[in-house]
Amino acid sequence: xxxxxxxxxxxxxxxxxxxxxxxxxxxxxxxxxxxxxxxxxxxxxxxxxxxxxxxxxxxxxxxxxxxxxxxxxxxxxxxxxxxxxxxxxxxxxxxxxxxxxxxxxxxxxxxxxxxxxxxxxxxxxxxxxxxxxxxxxxxxxxxxxxxxxxxxxxxxxxxxxxxxxxxxxxxxxxxxxxxxxxxxxxxxxxxxxxxxxxxxxxxxxxxxxxxxxxxxxxxxxxxxxxxxxxxxxxxxxxxxxxxxxxxxxxxxxxxxxxxxxxxxxxxxxxxxxxxxxxxxxxxxxxxxxxxxxxxxxxxxxxxxxxxxxxxxxxxxxxxxxxxxxxxxxxxxxxxxxxxxxxxxxxxxxxxxxxxxxxxxxxxxxxxxxxxxxxxxxxxxxxxxxxxxxxxxxxxxxxxxxxxxxxxxxxxxxxxxxxxxxxxxxxxxxxxxxxxxxxxxxxxxxxxxxxxxxxxxxxxxxxxxxxxxxxxxxxxxxxxxxxxxxxxxxxxxxxxxxxxxxxxxxxxxxxxxxxxxxxxxxxxxxxxxxxxxxxxxxxxxxxxx
Numbered sequence: 001x002x003x004x005x006x007x008x009x010x011x012x013x014x015x016x017x018x019x020x021x022x023x024x025x026x027x028x029x030x031x032x033x034x035x036x037x038x039x040x041x042x043x044x045x046x047x048x049x050x051x052x053x054x055x056x057x058x059x060x061x062x063x064x065x066x067x068x069x070x071x072x073x074x075x076x077x078x079x080x081x082x083x084x085x086x087x088x089x090x091x092x093x094x095x096x097x098x099x100x101x102x103x104x105x106x107x108x109x110x111x112x113x114x115x116x117x118x119x120x121x122x123x124x125x126x127x128x129x130x131x132x133x134x135x136x137x138x139x140x141x142x143x144x145x146x147x148x149x150x151x152x153x154x155x156x157x158x159x160x161x162x163x164x165x166x167x168x169x170x171x172x173x174x175x176x177x178x179x180x181x182x183x184x185x186x187x188x189x190x191x192x193x194x195x196x197x198x199x200x201x202x203x204x205x206x207x208x209x210x211x212x213x214x215x216x217x218x219x220x221x222x223x224x225x226x227x228x229x230x231x232x233x234x235x236x237x238x239x240x241x242x243x244x245x246x247x248x249x250x251x252x253x254x255x256x257x258x259x260x261x262x263x264x265x266x267x268x269x270x271x272x273x274x275x276x277x278x279x280x281x282x283x284x285x286x287x288x289x290x291x292x293x294x295x296x297x298x299x300x301x302x303x304x305x306x307x308x309x310x311x312x313x314x315x316x317x318x319x320x321x322x323x324x325x326x327x328x329x330x331x332x333x334x335x336x337x338x339x340x341x342x343x344x345x346x347x348x349x350x351x352x353x354x355x356x357x358x359x360x361x362x363x364x365x366x367x368x369x370x371x372x373x374x375x376x377x378x379x380x381x382x383x384x385x386x387x388x389x390x391x392x393x394x395x396x397x398x399x400x401x402x403x404x405x406x407x408x409x410x411x412x413x414x415x416x417x418x419x420x421x422x423x424x425x426x427x428x429x430x431x432x433x434x435x436x437x438x439x440x441x442x443x444x445x446x447x448x449x450x451x452x453x454x455x456x457x458x459x460x461x462x463x464x465x466x467x468x469x470x471x472x473x474x475x476x477x478x479x480x481x482x483x484x485x486x487x488x489x490x491x492x493x494x495x496x497x498x499x500x501x502x503x504x505x506x507x508x509x510x511x512x513x514x515x516x517x518x519x520x521x522x523x524x525x526x527x528x529x530x531x532x533x534x535x536x537x538x539x540x541x542x543x544x
Contacts (some may be wrong), residue, residue, distance in 0.1 A: 005118070006142075006163075006165050007165065007167075008164065008165055008357075008361070009165065009166070009167070009169065009170035009277070010169075010175050010274060010275065011162070011163055011164070011274065011275040011276075012162045012163075012164065012178060012179065012182065012208055012274050012366065013159050013162070013271055013273040013274070013369060014159070014162070014183045014213050014271075015158070015159045015270055015271040015273065015372065015373070015376060016157065016159070016238060016264070016266075016270045017155065017156070017157050017264075017265050017266060017271065017376045017377070017380040018155065018156055018157075018158065018262050018264055018265060019154055019155055019158055019261060019262070019263045019264075019265055019380065019383075020260055020261065020262050021036075021154060021261045022040065022041050022043060022046050022151070022258060022259075022260055022261075023036075023250070023255055023258065023259050023260070023261050024036065024040075024255070025255055025256065025257055025258055026254050026255060027250070027254065027255045027259075028251075028252060028253065028254045029251060029252045030252075031039075032395065033261075033413070034391045034392045034395055034415065035412070035415070036414060036415075037387070037414070037415050038413050038418045038419045038422050039422070041154060042152060042154035045099075046258075046260065046492075050273060052241075052243035052245075053106050053208075053209075053241075054104040054105070054106055054148060054242075055105055056089070056102060056103065056104050057089075057103055057104065057105050058088070058089050058090050058091065059072070059076065059088040059089055059090040059103070060072065060224050060231070074366065075366035075367055075370065076088065078367045078436055079365075079367075079435055079441075080432075080435055080436060080437065082432070083374075083432055085429075086100050086429055087101070087373070087374055087435075087460065088101070088103070088370075089101050089102055089103035089272065099152060100151065100152055100429055100430065101149060101150065101152070103147070103149055103150075104150070105146070105148075106146035106147070106148070106208070106241065107145055107209075108116070108143060108145060108146065109209045109356040112210055113204075113207065114142065114207055115139060115141060115142055115143055115206075115207050116141045116142075116162050116182070116204070116205075116206055117139070117140045117141075117204065117205040117206075118138070118139040118140075118141075118177075118178065118181045118201050118206070119138050119139075119199050119201060119202045119205070120136070120138075120139070120177065120181045120196075120202055121134040121136060121137075121196055121197055121202050122137045134197065136202055139163075139174065139177060139181070139182070139241065140169075141162040141163060141171060141178065142162065142163045142292060143162060143207075143208065144161045144162065145161040146158070146159065146161065147151075147159045148450070148477075149373050149377065151377050151381065151421065151430065152425075153380075153385075154384055155265070155377055155381050156262075156377075157373050157376050157377060157380070158238065158241070159373070163345065171253055171292045172278060172281060172299055173309075175274070175276050176299075176303060176308045176309065179272050179274055179303075179309045179345070180199070180308035180309075181199075181200070181201040181308065182201070182204070183269050183270040183271075183306070184199060184200050184270075185234060185235050185266055185268055185270060185273050186217065186232040186268050187198065187200055187217060187218070187232075188267075189463065190220060192218075199234055203215065203216040203217075204497040213236050213240045214236065214237075215235040215237055215449070217235070219233065222543075230249055232268070233248070233249070234262075242262070244257060244394045245260060246259065246260045246261075246262055247259045247261055248261070248262050248263070249261075250397070252363070265379075265383045266469055269306070269344060271345065271346075271372070272306065272345050272347075272362065273346045274345070274346075274347045275350070275352075275364040276303070276347070276349055277349075277351060277357055277361070278349065278351070279336075279351040279352045279353075281300070281349065282337070282338065282349050282350060282351045283336055284297070284334060285297050285336075285349070286334060286335070286336050289330075289333050289334065290334060294321065295321070295330075296321060296324075297324070298310035298311055298320075300324065300328075300338065300340065301320050301323070301324055301351065303340065303347055303349065303454040304324075304327055304341070304342050304345060304347055305327075305342050305344070305345070306341035306342070306344050306345055323439075326451075327451065329342055329443065329447055330341050331440060331443065336351040336353075336356070337349070337350050337356065337360060341444070341446065341447055341451050342451060343451060343452060346368065346371075346372050346448070348360060348361075348368070367436075367441065371435070371444065371445055371448065372448075375449065375452055375454070377430060378430060378452075378454055379452055379454065382461055383430075385426070385461055385465065387462055388419055389419075389461075390466055392412065392419065392468070394414060395412045398421070405540065407493060416468055416472045417469075417472065419465070419468075420468070423461075425538065427458070427462075477494065495525070
């Protein structure tokens with residue numbers, strides 16, 4: 001909960017989208033999770049009302065004393081009704097356990113000091129590019145909350161909600177460092193010292209309720225940790241938030257109890273959302289735009305694309321202008337307000353006046369925060385379904401040599417049908433072309449979708465899922481044809497005998513002396529006439 005008496009200079013959300021799968025007892029390193037049905041691996045009911053320090057919190061537009069909370073009301077009513085059911089965890093009529101989302105908050109004692117501290121290396125001589133001497137600098141952010149959004153497609157988003165309340169950390173270059181160093185989860189490359197000099201924090205410390213979690217990424221100095229099987233590990237400040245029910249990698253030892261496996265869907269960086277108030281920069285951008293209808297700001301480019309220094313990731317001024325034109329939302333740029341969206345960020349720059357601080361900053365925490373969560377969940381779900389399709393396709397193409405493999409393939413076919421059903425549900429309940437009737441929200445969401453390439457990814461995934469489903473239909477058609485062929489063969493084998501029996505009639509033998517009539521020479525001759533063609537057809541079919 002924000003302390004209104006404390007000035008906030010910038011607000012930061014570091015968001016970690018991930019996949020989750022429920023693994024059964026006995027699961028080991030050599031097992032393939034796609035052998036388990038999709039529904040079984042993605043049951044929202046496996047997430048209890050509370051686990052560890054996490055508590056489920058359903059959305060309410062009223063506060064603890066029953067009064068309407070204006071911010072909660074405004075955020076909720078901002079979205080279409082169908083989108084509300086996906087974005088917010090709440091009870092609604094006809095729900096019938098058809099949960100789409102569960103929302104959890106980490107229990108944080110507000111009376112204690114809770115912070116997210118970023119220690120990074122800085123050159124002793126900033127003006128000398130060849131300087132190899134470094135000292136450590138520390139950036140400290142207040143933890144306002146840690147949240148967890150869990151979706152029934154088997155994805156989730158973990159979010160650190162942080163406030164920058166230190167006056168000495170209000171400068172523009174510091175904001176860039178917070179966003180760049182604070183969201184890194186493991187080395188982008190090795191060696192470790194080199195990556196710390198350029199991208200990675202030297203150490204990140206998370207203090208919650210007097211419990212301190214530190215990670216200096218030193219495990220990457222140990223050659224026994226890094227391998228092609230496990231080239232990275234999620235940092236301690238993610239792993240240690242979860243109780244033992246959750247695991248972050250499979251091990252050779254078989255599971256003695258069911259676990260929830262969490263795996264990443266991004267690279268070494270978390271997505272970040274940020275609000276920053278700076279009168280000088282916002283006015284400069286507005287003035288330039290009004291003068292020539294163009295955006296030209298090195299700092300803004302670095303802010304949107306998560307660079308810690310201006311011009312650190314681009315050396316082409318024309319490309320920079322082109323990307324700024326694409327990634328900036330311009331509706332309010334004439335009023336000192338700039339929104340920027342990239343594949344890794346959603347940022348807002350305002351001046352330091354009341355409207356920017358008390359309204360737009362709150363909007364970034366409410367409506368736009370939820371738009372970010374939804375888009376990340378969509379993107380993560382697409383990546384999860386893509387991975388499922390790739391892995392399950394190989395399993396479906398097994399050579400059928402014995403009854404065990406036939407049974408296994410039938411199970412895989414059922415799993416593919418289940419995957420297809422869940423994909424259809426995802427399209428109808430999580431992927432939306434529009435989520436709000438508000439024009440600004442429509443424009444921002446559309447631009448967000450375009451930059452994340454969601455629509456094209458959906459089209460490609462739709463083709464992959466359809467092809468896999470068609471492949472299953474072909475397999476089932478083949479199986480039905482094979483069964484029909486076998487029945488036709490059996491009918492062909494017994495047809496001559498049946499025909500002879502029909503010619504002779506059902507009363508060929510008298511009831512009072514059946515046995516003697518059956519073994520008589522005429523009877524045996526007629527039986528042979530009927531059976532010899534059947535025997536011939538049997539051996540011909542067998543040797544095909």
